[in-house]
Amino acid sequence: MLAATIRVAGDIDVAEECVQDAFSKALVTWPKIGVPVKPGAWLTTVARRRAIDILRRQSTHDRLLTEVVRHDDETEAIVGSDSLIADDRLRLIFTCCHPSLSIETQVALTLRLLCGLTTGEVARAFLVSESTMAARLTRAKKKIKTSNIPYRVPTQADLPERIEAVLAAVHLVFTTGHTAPSGADLMRRDLVERALELARMLRVLLPDDAGVAGLLALIVLTDARHKTRTGADGTLLLLSEQDRDQWDAKAISEGAELVRESLRQSPAGRFALMAAVAAVHAEAPSWQETDWNQILALYDLLLVSWPSPVVALNRAVALGIARGPDAGLAALAQLAPESQLSDYNYLASARADFLRQLDRRAEARVAYLEALGQCENEVERAFLERRLAELDQ
Amino acid sequence: MSEYLVLIYENEASWANADGATAGKMMAEHETFGQTNAAKLRGGNALHPTSSATSLRRDASGKLLITDGAFAETKEALGGYYVIEAADLDEAIAIAGQVPATFGGVEVRPIRVFD
Numbered sequence: 001m002l003a004a005t006i007r008v009a010g011d012i013d014v015a016e017e018c019v020q021d022a023f024s025k026a027l028v029t030w031p032k033i034g035v036p037v038k039p040g041a042w043l044t045t046v047a048r049r050r051a052i053d054i055l056r057r058q059s060t061h062d063r064l065l066t067e068v069v070r071h072d073d074e075t076e077a078i079v080g081s082d083s084l085i086a087d088d089r090l091r092l093i094f095t096c097c098h099p100s101l102s103i104e105t106q107v108a109l110t111l112r113l114l115c116g117l118t119t120g121e122v123a124r125a126f127l128v129s130e131s132t133m134a135a136r137l138t139r140a141k142k143k144i145k146t147s148n149i150p151y152r153v154p155t156q157a158d159l160p161e162r163i164e165a166v167l168a169a170v171h172l173v174f175t176t177g178h179t180a181p182s183g184a185d186l187m188r189r190d191l192v193e194r195a196l197e198l199a200r201m202l203r204v205l206l207p208d209d210a211g212v213a214g215l216l217a218l219i220v221l222t223d224a225r226h227k228t229r230t231g232a233d234g235t236l237l238l239l240s241e242q243d244r245d246q247w248d249a250k251a252i253s254e255g256a257e258l259v260r261e262s263l264r265q266s267p268a269g270r271f272a273l274m275a276a277v278a279a280v281h282a283e284a285p286s287w288q289e290t291d292w293n294q295i296l297a298l299y300d301l302l303l304v305s306w307p308s309p310v311v312a313l314n315r316a317v318a319l320g321i322a323r324g325p326d327a328g329l330a331a332l333a334q335l336a337p338e339s340q341l342s343d344y345n346y347l348a349s350a351r352a353d354f355l356r357q358l359d360r361r362a363e364a365r366v367a368y369l370e371a372l373g374q375c376e377n378e379v380e381r382a383f384l385e386r387r388l389a390e391l392d393q
Numbered sequence: 394m395s396e397y398l399v400l401i402y403e404n405e406a407s408w409a410n411a412d413g414a415t416a417g418k419m420m421a422e423h424e425t426f427g428q429t430n431a432a433k434l435r436g437g438n439a440l441h442p443t444s445s446a447t448s449l450r451r452d453a454s455g456k457l458l459i460t461d462g463a464f465a466e467t468k469e470a471l472g473g474y475y476v477i478e479a480a481d482l483d484e485a486i487a488i489a490g491q492v493p494a495t496f497g498g499v500e501v502r503p504i505r506v507f508d
Binding site: 098147149155158 | 501
């Protein structure tokens with residue numbers, strides 16, 4: 001509804017006011033006339049009419065008004081149609097994820113305008129105060145307006161890159177929720193659910209896009225494990241320790257199908273490849289039966305199209321599991337100079353684990369301490385501290 | 394339609410050390426840019442290097458302070474600009490992306506209209 005109103009109003013703030021007005025009007029009118037058969041359409045019509053009223057009063061928008069009224073006349077008949085609302089949601093997400101906005105701003109706008117989170121809820125997602133987030137969102141909307149970021153689905157030529165940007169933003173929402181960077185809980189279900197919602201929305205709006213299929217697959221497959229990631233007492237459980245019977249079989253089946261679809265595109269996109277790794281884990285009956293060679297091969301492919309140090313780290317871990325801790329340590333050593341990983345606790349903790357397996361206790365101790373220095377999630381910290389204590393036994 | 398300022402920031406030392414052939418090539422690239430985008434250009438100029446710049450500020454007492462050089466010391470210096478007209482930021486980026494800026498890059502800034 002917001003998206004459809006933005007299209008008429010040409011301004012996000014004005015549109016938000018019109019939506020509020022429509023709700024207020026409904027609260028007053030519906031008790032008298034009864035709830036309409038299509039309440040969504042009623043609200044949308046009222047909001048859009050209000051937006052047109054506001055535009056009429058702005059003399060500088062006379063030129064725009066003709067366009068808007070023409071659109072309104074054309075679409076009046078189908079204002080309740082799903083395709084109209086779908087188009088507007090697509091326009092809105094591409095606008096929120098415009099490359100001229102920082103990734104954090106893209107995520108904040110998407111959570112606020114597409115997921116309908118309040119400013120306070122978005123602030124909590126970023127662990128900042130509500131006033132800080134309010135200022136950030138205001139600046140972002142101002143930039144959209146003053147730079148004249150167009151409210152539309154990008155042209156064919158720009159679409160692949162712009163879809164990647166949207167997927168990256170949604171992926172960031174998911175990863176932040178899947179393993180919270182800090183705080184008492186391992187997961188933030190609210191963010192995971194928002195990411196899933198967005199990925200499903202994109203799947204409906206862009207049913208032929210392999211990247212979208214890949215991202216949805218990745219989220220669905222990874223989240224299939226969410227019940228088993230912590231034990232009953234809240235402690236971290238490794239993949240090797242999780243009860244696979246508790247994994248969501250229906251989600252795994254859905255995810256596997258989506259992975260197959262997303263891999264039909266050549267070369268395979270990064271979300272498709274990450275989803276494929278998740279599928280190998282999800283379909284393995286046990287840790288021991290996991291096909292690590294296939295996982296290694298997938299990471300090799302992923303590194304080619306996405307040479308990121310984090311991917312290299314993941315590959316090094318897979319190598320260490322497939323070929324033994326010495327090989328893993330050698331691969332990790334090559335990553336030591338990567339500045340992007342200098343604050344990333346998984347580098348030190350991976351090293352610590354391989355050293356532990358080789359019974360090189362003194363070195364493992366140093367590595368666990370290093371990881372603890374960089375880790376802010378309490379569930380993960382508790383795990384690292386347990387490992388550290390075990391070294392002394 | 395909106396107007397945007399495209400600011401060209403480049404490393405001055407690289408420019409100073411460029412040989413005749415490189416400098417000539419860059420001038421030709423600017424000419425090509427100008428011709429290709431003639432309909433969208435509203436102005437533009439190359440600037441003399443920051444060594445020719447004079448900066449003015451007022452101190453706490455209101456006295457005018459004159460200093461030699463650019464206002465802010467930056468790794469890349471402002472070397473020139475274009476004023477372009479574009480339907481929206483996407484079009485502005487598409488045009489600005491064609492501006493030659495071998496030794497740096499460009500900034501796209503919307504021009505403010507007061508009504």
